[in-house]
Amino acid sequence: MIDLRPFNSLGGANHGWLDAKHHFSFANYHDPKRMNWGNLRVWNDDTIAPNSGFPPHPHRDMEIITYVREGAITHQDNLGNLGRTEAGDVQVMSAGTGITHAEYNKEDITTRIFQIWIQPTRSGEKPGWGARPFPKGERSGQFVVLASGFDGDGDALPIRTNARVVAATLKAGDTAEYPLGKDRRAYLVPATGAVEIEGTRVNARDGAAVSDLDVLRVTAIADSEIVLVDAA
Structure with missing residues (x-):
């Protein structure tokens, strides 16, 4: 039901300018038990040095969602898109038939991001990019949809896949519920704080692979910022 993946068990590599931790097999890190979680393929916890x-x-053919935890990331691509995404906000790149992009930390402080890759349901479409702010106050005590492959999810950024990316900020002692469904899988990571799910403690930057739950209930042990992927 819950497979806890402590932060210190993650793969990764430190390139100096980039300290990357991998929740799933990526680059030179390979673990046959951590290839994907449904259509969720990559969850990287990246620390990027200033001006790099x-x-x-x-x-x-990949949906790439970037959640900025600290600092800011500046995106530029061969379609002419240029944008800066700040902490708490989200950008989505639908790679489609092919895109070339760069992601820079042009700040004088360290930037920390979650980069999430989800396999697309639809292929053969033109590439695209988009970003928008998601004020943390609007997700206080509840899950808010940041990116979605479903109609009817309000202002969520569109992705071309059977999945949602959601987030919540919880005060210590607060509980938030997400209607997952037993036929779905969730992967949850606290960006900060610590939470409890079905009696399992999940600390900051740990991963929790969740399945076979109709309703996912998350209780904050400490003030917490949570990101979750609802995957097929």
Whole structure:
């Protein structure tokens, strides 16, 4: 029902300018038990040094969601998109038939992000990029949808897949519920704080792979900022 993946068990590599931790097999880290969780393929916990970043590189056929935890990330791509996404906000890149992009920390402080890759349901479509702010006050005590492949999810950024990315900020002692459904899978990571799910403690930057739950109930042990992917 809940597979806890402590932060110190994650794969990763420190490149100096980038300290990357991988919840799933990625780059030179390979664990056959951590290849994916449903259609969720990548969850990277990246710490990017000031005035550095990822130079231009290509992607295709992947939905890439970036959640900025601290600092800011500046995106630029070969479609002419240019944008800066700050802490608490989200950007989505639908790689589609192919896109080349760069992601830079142009700040004078460290930037920390979650980068999430979800396999698309639809392929053969044009690439695209979008970003928007999600004030933390609006998700105080409740889950808010940040990115969604479903109609009717309000101002959520669109993704081309059977999944949602949601987030909540909880005060210590507060509980939030998310209607998951037993046919779905969730992967939850507290960006800060610590939470409890079905008697299991999940600390900051730990991962919790959740299945076979109609309703996911999360109780904050400390003030917490939570990001969750609802995957097929």
